[in-house]
Amino acid sequence: MKKISILGASLLSMIAFVTVMFFHSCTKDDCQDVVCLNGGTCVSGTCECALGYEGADCTTKxxxxxxxxxxxxxxxxxxxxxxxxxxxxxxxxxxxxxxxxxxxxxxxxxxxxxxxxxxxxxxxxxxxxxxxxxxxxxxxxxxxxxxxxxxxxxxxxxxxxxxxxxxx
Missing domain, CATH: 2.40.128.420 (Lipocalin)
Incomplete structure (x- = not known):
């Protein structure tokens, strides 16, 4: 009986771990498709432009x-x-x-x-x-x-x- 409960607990732990990893891997990188030019950097899907530049992709002086x-x-x-x-x-x-x-x-x-x-x-x-x-x-x-x-x-x-x- 103890072997079954240890086996059951191990199985539940394994299912929980796989579930957490599965959902975690589905998190989309907001900056994956964002290109920031002229020294700009992407933060949460939006470009933060370097000094002297502005616009959605930092192309405007x-x-x-x-x-x-x-x-x-x-x-x-x-x-x-x-x-x-x-x-x-x-x-x-x-x-x-x-x-x-x-x-x-x-x-x-x-x-x-x-x-x-x-x-x-x-x-x-x-x-x-x-x-x-x-x-x-x-x-x-x-x-x-x-x-x-x-x-x-x-x-x-x-x-x-x-x-x-x-x-x-």
């Missing part, structure tokens, strides 16, 4: 949506200014942009900035003797840009500006 000619209307403590500015994608950085004629300070002056998602960040830098820094946020349709920046001239005068830029 984040800085591309900022590229183009913009008509800027800035309001500063010193007055209101309208000018054209051109933003281009950096050739050396996946999340970098170059802003020509930033602040209307001159078409031969170009500020550098970085992009993360819909935010543009202008680190502190000298632009023709004027120390600038600021940030901007692009609209979801990519046709308008809200900018805020500070300009400090060589005499120590600080001008705080906010701008509405429209893509041409």
């Amino acid at each position: 984040s800085n591309d949506k900022f590229a183009g000619t913009w008509v800027a209307a800035d309001v500063c403590g010193s007055g209101a200014y309208s000018y054209n500015s051109t933003i281009s994608s950096s050739a050396t950085s996946a999340n970098g942009v170059l802003i020509n004629n930033f602040g209307g300070f001159g078409t031969n002056l170009t500020a550098s900035a970085t992009v993360e998602g819909s935010t543009l960040t202008i680190p502190s830098q000298d632009l023709g003797g004027i120390l600038i820094s600021g940030s901007g946020t692009i609209s979801t349709d990519g046709n308008s840009l809200q900018m805020t920046y500070t300009a400090l001239d060589s005499a120590g005068n600080t001008d705080v500006c906010s701008g509405s830029w429209v893509k041409q």
